[in-house]
Amino acid sequence: MKYSIRDAAIADAPAACEVVRRSIAELCIENHRSDEATLAAWLGNKTVANFEAWINSDRHVALVAEGSAGVIGFGLLNLEGAITLLYISPESRFQGVSKALLVALEEAARSTGIRKLTVGSTATARRFYLGSGYVPEGSPAQGFGLTTSYPMSKRVAP
Numbered sequence: 058m059k060y061s062i063r064d065a066a067i068a069d070a071p072a073a074c075e076v077v078r079r080s081i082a083e084l085c086i087e088n089h090r091s092d093e094a095t096l097a098a099w100l101g102n103k104t105v106a107n108f109e110a111w112i113n114s115d116r117h118v119a120l121v122a123e124g125s126a127g128v129i130g131f132g133l134l135n136l137e138g139a140i141t142l143l144y145i146s147p148e149s150r151f152q153g154v155s156k157a158l159l160v161a162l163e164e165a166a167r168s169t170g171i172r173k174l175t176v177g178s179t180a181t182a183r184r185f186y187l188g189s190g191y192v193p194e195g196s197p198a199q200g201f202g203l204t205t206s207y208p209m210s211k212r213v214a215p
Contacts, residue, residue: 058152060129062161065119070108072128073121078103080144088179088204095202117141118165122154132158134165140176155182159189163213172214177206 065073081089081099089095111133112119122130122145129149133142140162145154166174175194178186191209200206 058124058149058154060122060124060149060154060157062120062122062157065112065121065131067109067112069121069128069131070105070112073112073119073131074103074105074108076128076146077108077131077142077144079147083147084144084150085179085181087181088200090203092203095204097202099201099204111142118162118169120158120161120165122149122158124149124154130154130158132162134162134174136169136171138166138171138174140174143176143182155185156189163211167214170214173210173212175208175210178209180205180207183207183209 078100081103082096089099111117116136118134118136120132121128130145131142132140134140140159143155143158143162145158163174176186176191177198177200178191179200186209189211191211193207194210195208198206198208
């Protein structure tokens with residue numbers, strides 16, 4: 058699969074929102090267990106208006122992965138060093154897109170002087186982050202509804 062990683066633009070907001078919503082609904086079943094209340098809570102702030110705000114914010118780095126069919130992934134890093142979103146389309150799973158987005162977010166963090174990244178991983182993504190050099194940091198916490206968030210971190214600069 059051919060794709061590229063680039064800065065997100067406001068025009069990407071509808072497609073990025075759809076990718077994230079589909080990824081949560083279709084790829085994170087282990088987390089939400091198809092519980093309607095959990096899905097509603099998790100998807101509640103995943104709106105086009107919020108994606109526009111995040112992309113336009115000077116407090117975030119927003120990146121998209123783009124393939125031949127358009128946006129296939131979205132990553133969001135706040136400038137305090139937290140990866141707040143990293144999702145890909147179900148069709149793009151296991152093709153290196155998540156890893157490429159993560160590497161690009163780590164590079165963006167280093168370029169802005171961030172030395173350590175944190176993430177509240179889902180159960181679904183936990184193995185991915187562990188394999189990317191992230192380590193557990195603290196006890197698991199309640200996430201949206203039935204979900205559990207696994208705090209993790211990685212030093213990205215000396």
